[in-house]
Amino acid sequence: MPRVSLLVDRTANPLALDVLLMRQFGEQYRSWEPATLWREVAELGQVSAPNKTKIQAIRTVFGSQAPIVNIAAFQFVAWGLVGVASDQTTLDPLSPEALCFAVLIFNTVNGEDTKFHPDVQKYMAACLLEAGFSAPPRMLSFLDDEFEMAVGQDVVAAALLAANNPPPGSRFEIQAEKNRACTEFVASAAALLSEQLRD
Numbered sequence: 001m002p003r004v005s006l007l008v009d010r011t012a013n014p015l016a017l018d019v020l021l022m023r024q025f026g027e028q029y030r031s032w033e034p035a036t037l038w039r040e041v042a043e044l045g046q047v048s049a050p051n052k053t054k055i056q057a058i059r060t061v062f063g064s065q066a067p068i069v070n071i072a073a074f075q076f077v078a079w080g081l082v083g084v085a086s087d088q089t090t091l092d093p094l095s096p097e098a099l100c101f102a103v104l105i106f107n108t109v110n111g112e113d114t115k116f117h118p119d120v121q122k123y124m125a126a127c128l129l130e131a132g133f134s135a136p137p138r139m140l141s142f143l144d145d146e147f148e149m150a151v152g153q154d155v156v157a158a159a160l161l162a163a164n165n166p167p168p169g170s171r172f173e174i175q176a177e178k179n180r181a182c183t184e185f186v187a188s189a190a191a192l193l194s195e196q197l198r199d
Contacts, residue, residue, distance in 0.1 A: 070117070071119055072091065074102070082101060122146055132178065159172055
C-alpha cells in the first residue's frame with residue numbers, strides 16, 4: 001500500500017496517489033467537491049501543489065469522458081497527470097513524454113486502448129509533429145493515419161522502418177532518439193508505480 005508520505009513526493013504517480021486515497025476514503029473520494037477533498041486529505045498530512053494537480057487529474061480520468069472527447073480537457077488533464085497546472089484557455093502542445101504518459105494512464109484506467117475522439121487524436125498528432133516526430137511512438141500507433149495525412153505515408157513508413165537502426169546523421173536518428181525517450185519515460189513511470197504500490 002502506498003505510504004502517506006507519497007502526498008509530498010514529487011515522483012508520485014497519479015495512480016499510486018489514487019490507490020492511497022481509495023484505501024483511506026473509499027471510492028467516493030473521487031466525486032467529492034474539492035473543498036471536501038482537501039479538508040479530508042489535510043488530516044492525512046500535507047499535499048504538495050504538483051500532487052494536488054495529479055490528484056485532480058486522476059479523479060477526472062476516472063469520473064469524466066470529457067478528456068477523451070474534448071481537446072482542451074485532454075490537454076488540461078494530461079498536463080495535470082504529470083503535476084503541471086495548465087491554463088485551460090490556451091492550447092499549448094504537450095511534451096511527447098507527457099502525451100505518452102497520459103495515454104498510458106487512460107489505457108490503464110480503462111483496461112484497454114482508449115478510443116479518443118478524432119479531434120483529440122489530431123491534437124495529439126499536432127503535438128508530436130510540433131516536437132519534430134516523423135511517425136508516432138509505437139504506443140501511439142493509433143495516430144499513424146493522422147501522421148500519414150500530415151507528412152505522407154512514405155515518410156511515416158521510412159521513419160518506422162528506420163526506428164530500430166536509423167542511418168547515422170539522418171533525421172530518423174533523431175526520431176529514434178525521441179521514440180526511445182518516450183519509451184524510457186513511460187517504462188520508468190510504470191516501474192516507479194509498481195514500486196510505489198509495494199511500499
